[in-house]
Amino acid sequence: xxxxxxxxxxxxxxxxxxxxxxxxxxxxxxxxxxxxxxxxxxxxxxxxxxxxxxxxxxxxxxxxxxxxxxxxxxxxxxxxxxxxxxxxxxxxxxxxxxxxxxxxxxxxxxxxxxxxxxxxxxxxxxxxxxxxxxxxxxxxxxxxxxxxxxxxxxxxxxxxxxxxxxxxxxxxxxxxxxxxxxxxxxxxxxxxxxxxxxxxxxxxxxxxxxxxxxxxxxxxxxxxxxxxxxxxxxxxxxxxxxxxxxxxxxxxxxxxxxxxxxxxxxxxxxxxxxxxxxxxxxxxxxxxxxxxxxxxxxxxxxxxxxxxxxxxxxxxxxxxxxxxxxxxxxxxxxxxxxxxxxxxxxxxxxxxxxxxxxxxxxxxxxxxxxxxxxxxxxxxxxxxxxxxxxxxxxxxxxxxxxxxxxxxxxxxxxx
Amino acid sequence: xxxxxxxxxxxxxxxxxxxxxxxxxxxxxxxxxxxxxxxxxxxxxxxxxxxxxxxxxxxxxxxxxxxxxxxxxxxxxxxxxxxxxxxxxxxxxxxxxxxxxxxxxxxxxxxxxxxxxxxxxxxxxxxxxxxxxxxxxxxxxxxxxxxxxxxxxxxxxxxxxxxxxxxxxxxxxxxxxxxxxxxxxxxxxxxxxxxxxxxxxxxxxxxxxxxxxxxxxxxxxxxxxxxxxxxxxxxxxxxxxxxxxxxxxxxxxxxxxxxxxxxxxxxxxxxxxxxxxxxxxxxxxxxxxxxxxxxxxxxxxxxxxxxxxxxxxxxxxxxxxxxxxxxxxxxxxxxxxxxxxxxxxxxxxxxxxxxxxxxxxxxxxxxxxxxxxxxxxxxxxxxxxxxxxxxxxxxxxxxxxxxxxxxxxxxxxxx
Numbered sequence: 018x019x020x021x022x023x024x025x026x027x028x029x030x031x032x033x034x035x036x037x038x039x040x041x042x043x044x045x046x047x048x049x050x051x052x053x054x055x056x057x058x059x060x061x062x063x064x065x066x067x068x069x070x071x072x073x074x075x076x077x078x079x080x081x082x083x084x085x086x087x088x089x090x091x092x093x094x095x096x097x098x099x100x101x102x103x104x105x106x107x108x109x110x111x112x113x114x115x116x117x118x119x120x121x122x123x124x125x126x127x128x129x130x131x132x133x134x135x136x137x138x139x140x141x142x143x144x145x146x147x148x149x150x151x152x153x154x155x156x157x158x159x160x161x162x163x164x165x166x167x168x169x170x171x172x173x174x175x176x177x178x179x180x181x182x183x184x185x186x187x188x189x190x191x192x193x194x195x196x197x198x199x200x201x202x203x204x205x206x207x208x209x210x211x212x213x214x215x216x217x218x219x220x221x222x223x224x225x226x227x228x229x230x231x232x233x234x235x236x237x238x239x240x241x242x243x244x245x246x247x248x249x250x251x252x253x254x255x256x257x258x259x260x261x262x263x264x265x266x267x268x269x270x271x272x273x274x275x276x277x278x279x280x281x282x283x284x285x286x287x288x289x290x291x292x293x294x295x296x297x298x299x300x301x302x303x304x305x306x307x308x309x310x311x312x313x314x315x316x317x318x319x320x321x322x323x324x325x326x327x328x329x330x331x332x333x334x335x336x337x338x339x340x341x342x343x344x345x346x347x348x349x350x351x352x353x354x355x356x357x358x359x360x361x362x363x364x365x366x367x368x369x370x371x372x373x374x375x376x377x378x379x380x381x382x383x384x385x386x387x388x389x390x391x392x393x394x395x396x397x398x399x400x401x402x403x404x405x406x407x408x409x410x411x412x413x414x415x416x417x418x419x420x421x422x423x424x425x426x427x428x429x430x431x432x
Numbered sequence: 433x434x435x436x437x438x439x440x441x442x443x444x445x446x447x448x449x450x451x452x453x454x455x456x457x458x459x460x461x462x463x464x465x466x467x468x469x470x471x472x473x474x475x476x477x478x479x480x481x482x483x484x485x486x487x488x489x490x491x492x493x494x495x496x497x498x499x500x501x502x503x504x505x506x507x508x509x510x511x512x513x514x515x516x517x518x519x520x521x522x523x524x525x526x527x528x529x530x531x532x533x534x535x536x537x538x539x540x541x542x543x544x545x546x547x548x549x550x551x552x553x554x555x556x557x558x559x560x561x562x563x564x565x566x567x568x569x570x571x572x573x574x575x576x577x578x579x580x581x582x583x584x585x586x587x588x589x590x591x592x593x594x595x596x597x598x599x600x601x602x603x604x605x606x607x608x609x610x611x612x613x614x615x616x617x618x619x620x621x622x623x624x625x626x627x628x629x630x631x632x633x634x635x636x637x638x639x640x641x642x643x644x645x646x647x648x649x650x651x652x653x654x655x656x657x658x659x660x661x662x663x664x665x666x667x668x669x670x671x672x673x674x675x676x677x678x679x680x681x682x683x684x685x686x687x688x689x690x691x692x693x694x695x696x697x698x699x700x701x702x703x704x705x706x707x708x709x710x711x712x713x714x715x716x717x718x719x720x721x722x723x724x725x726x727x728x729x730x731x732x733x734x735x736x737x738x739x740x741x742x743x744x745x746x747x748x749x750x751x752x753x754x755x756x757x758x759x760x761x762x763x764x765x766x767x768x769x770x771x772x773x774x775x776x777x778x779x780x781x782x783x784x785x786x787x788x789x790x791x792x793x794x795x796x797x798x799x800x801x802x803x804x805x806x807x808x809x810x811x812x813x814x815x816x817x818x819x820x821x822x823x824x825x826x827x828x829x830x831x832x833x834x835x836x837x838x839x840x841x842x843x844x845x846x847x
Contacts, residue, residue, distance in 0.1 A: 033764060037787055116809065122798055124808055131820050132790065214820045230648050235821045256843045263845035349448060371838045372452055375547065383537055383841025393539055394531065405546050405629045405834040406650045406822040419820040423786045426798025428671045430678035431807070
């Protein structure tokens with residue numbers, strides 16, 4: 018039996034035990050785990066130093082090196098994250114819509130943990146504590162596969178968490194880390210249907226596509242956002258510029274950043290130069306169609322490829338259209354089902370956009386940057402789903418649950 | 433571009449149009465389609481005759497031949513099924529929990545169609561009309577891949593339905609059938625992530641496993657049911673026999689039939705002979721462990737394989753246990769996450785079983801045969817999900833929907 022199969026068996030056993038814990042028990046374990054992170058600060062920092070030394074040897078880029086580094090403040094942040102998860106409502110145990118059938122059967126839907134969740138993610142080691150906190154709170158066991166760059170940090174963090182669980186009387190296999198960085202293990206994990214209920218990949222497009230294309234375990238696809246903002250002919254120009262500037266530049270490398278603009282032709286000549294002025298404050302390159310080029314000579318020519326590109330950079334595409342119908346068609350053709358916004362003062366356009374755009378989050382007169390579990394008021398976020406089944410948009414604790422039907426009878430048989 | 437890609441493009445376009453229809457429009461189209469099936473009765477029966485002739489040439493078994501045959505009564509049944517779907521509540525459009533965030537954003541969850549649903553199923557041609565009805569009612573376009581045995585029947589039915597849609601002003605590509613019976617097309621369909629939102633396989637274990645193992649499109653796994661009934665030491669024997677007889681024999685080839693018994697050792701000697709008497713009325717073979725063999729010499733010895741087998745036949749396995757903990761552990765090890773029941777008069781055992789068994793439907797004192805969309809009061813059933821994500825247990829219209837977040841702002845940007 019492979020090590021990974023044994024981890025699956027252990028995780029399933031831990032999940033069965035977690036499924037019958039009360040929230041007080043899970044919260045106490047979370048608090049103890051948070052304290053354990055603080056108490057083992059030096060151990061974690063020493064392990065992290067090994068990763069940093071290795072990364073420097075491999076000439077890791079400064080931005081990535083920064084993400085990898087666990088400072089005192091970041092360790093405090095991980096512990097604080099767990100304390101915050103303690104404050105969230107228990108997602109488990111509620112029975113919805115218990116109803117009596119004509120034959121007397123009482124049938125209700127009870128919210129229960131998914132069971133075993135696998136999370137495959139890239140470098141940032143603070144994700145490790147976060148994923149542990151959200152899965153434990155929702156009564157799930159988790160199998161983690163972090164980036165090989167952070168392997169020493171992740172091993173230290175998981176060993177602290179898992180030791181702490183043991184002291185709290187929780188099966189320590191509720192959190193397990195795949196420590197062998199061989200990629201073949203990821204493939205094996207993606208086929209452990211018997212032990213893993215769902216896989217959530219968190220990271221770049223390559224990682225996510227690999228999981229979507231190869232996993233037989235159900236996947237929740239997260240991530241890619243080619244988010245559009247449509248400025249219609251009635252838009253308030255100041256509001257439009259303000260929102261676009263925010264959505265494009267407030268944080269550049271995130272999935273809810275705006276990557277593509279759609280602008281009504283009637284306002285192109287007047288609005289585009291003002292917009293380019295505004296975006297130039299942060300040197301954003303605007304790649305537009307012919308009408309956009311005519312409106313402002315600082316716009317550079319877009320190619321077909323631009324309409325479908327998630328830049329994650331100081332670049333934005335700009336398509337002009339003659340009607341809201343054309344705008345909706347363009348967006349539904351090129352979007353990735355993440356977040357789309359219209360800036361308008363026209364009631365019918367607002368409603369049409371909300372109805373016809375096919376995406377997880379559709380906005381009127383607001384920045385796409387709000388698509389986020391915290392901004393939506395969930396108090397947590399395990400990722401942003403861009404698929405349609407199970408969960409769509411920001412996923413809070415409820416996305417880590419399922420239901421089971423509980424049925425009370427008194428001898429009913431089927432006729 | 434392949435034919436299947438073109439079907440995907442057509443389906444996506446039809447889905448976008450359907451997503452903005454009102455329920456009156458969808459209901460009118462369903463009624464017209466039901467009438468069209470009745471009006472084209474001869475055409476459908478003639479096509480079906482071709483399938484029957486072919487099946488006879490290939491020496492199809494009588495039971496399968498019967499499933500394949502479309503009698504007048506079955507065509508009436510297909511039309512009646514569509515009329516019944518008209519009566520169901522519209523699952524689309526409701527906005528749940530619209531809340532105002534501190535920054536004034538109004539965020540709500542709107543129920544919307546999935547988009548394009550693909551259904552891969554086996555011989556019974558009446559499934560064709562049923563799948564069409566449920567997907568159209570819920571605002572989805574459907575791509576159907578039926579069994580090659582029923583190809584002529586399915587082509588006739590889909591052409592009648594699709595012609596009828598056209599007359600109702602609905603895009604006829606809302607229902608499309610893959611008419612080429614080449615299996616390579618199923619593989620292609622399972623990788624059309626750009627056009628297909630979800631695949632639902634309906635049929636035998638081989639079909640379902642093929643889709644689960646090979647699809648990159650999200651799958652809703654349906655079907656296999658190794659359903660258990662646990663008779664604890666406090667059970668009312670008459671109730672237990674009655675429920676077991678019903679769950680095992682009322683319909684033998686279905687996924688919610690009971691396949692495995694678990695019986696407390698304290699009642700084995702007294703109860704098992706009574707139970708075997710009862711099951712012998714329908715010549716059910718009982719395969720038991722050593723303690724069961726001792727209790728009744730008509731029991732035959734079970735092997736390890738029996739505990740995990742879905743017989744779909746007049747055979748049942750029987751495991752004896754010393755405690756409810758052991759019963760729960762056995763069931764959670766061998767079940768397929770479908771339907772499990774306890775027969776008991778003990779309150780604590782009932783609650784423990786409901787809490788600890790990991791399955792879509794968990795019963796106290798009732799037959800597992802009730803796991804069914806109609807019996808649960810959903811008024812429809814697209815299948816019974818045995819996975820944990822998206823939908824679990826009997827799937828009604830809501831399983832064919834997703835949500836999107838609609839957000840009303842007035843200029844909000846993220847700080």
